[in-house]
Amino acid sequence: MWVTKHASSFEDLTPEDIVQVNVTGSSSFDAHASIETVVHRQIYLETRNLAVLHAHPPNTVALSFFHGEITPIDTESHYKLKKIPVVEGSPGTRELAKVVAEAMKKNYAVAVRAHGVFASAKHLDEAYRYICMVEHAAHIIYLTENLRGARLKFIKPKKF
Numbered sequence: 001m002w003v004t005k006h007a008s009s010f011e012d013l014t015p016e017d018i019v020q021v022n023v024t025g026s027s028s029f030d031a032h033a034s035i036e037t038v039v040h041r042q043i044y045l046e047t048r049n050l051a052v053l054h055a056h057p058p059n060t061v062a063l064s065f066f067h068g069e070i071t072p073i074d075t076e077s078h079y080k081l082k083k084i085p086v087v088e089g090s091p092g093t094r095e096l097a098k099v100v101a102e103a104m105k106k107n108y109a110v111a112v113r114a115h116g117v118f119a120s121a122k123h124l125d126e127a128y129r130y131i132c133m134v135e136h137a138a139h140i141i142y143l144t145e146n147l148r149g150a151r152l153k154f155i156k157p158k159k160f
């Protein structure tokens with residue numbers, strides 16, 4: 001499998017930032033790869049997906065402190081994602097890999113409390129859309145909760 005190097009970022013990714021590691025088990029090449037290689041590997045092993053993305057979107061991370069699962073309230077995210085489970089685990093551990101991969105079997109994306117989000121799909125562009133959709137959903141919830149705190153009258157849509 002192909003994975004980004006440790007501490008690389010989407011914004012300035014180059015071909016040199018991608019390394020090949022074994023999908024069935026760890027090897028010495030893992031030392032150069034992202035700390036979350038173990039999570040990516042477990043998702044590939046437990047789902048039929050061919051692309052996994054991981055990011056640290058701020059609204060999603062903030063909501064992860066308050067929810068066991070995030071339920072999108074905006075129409076698009078609500079229809080597509082239904083819910084985003086929130087799991088726990090230390091970065092780069094087998095424990096995190098297991099809980100994320102298990103939750104990923106039935107969801108497009110999984111949030112990790114105080115950390116970030118994983119999304120997986122058949123293709124990379126689709127996984128990227130899910131990452132963006134999760135953060136958009138979290139941003140809408142964040143804004144809505146803040147407006148509710150301003151004592152405005154909340155109008156729930158009659159139907160989605």
Ligand SMILES: [Zn+2]
Nearest residue numbers: 054091115116
């Ligand atoms: Zn991370």
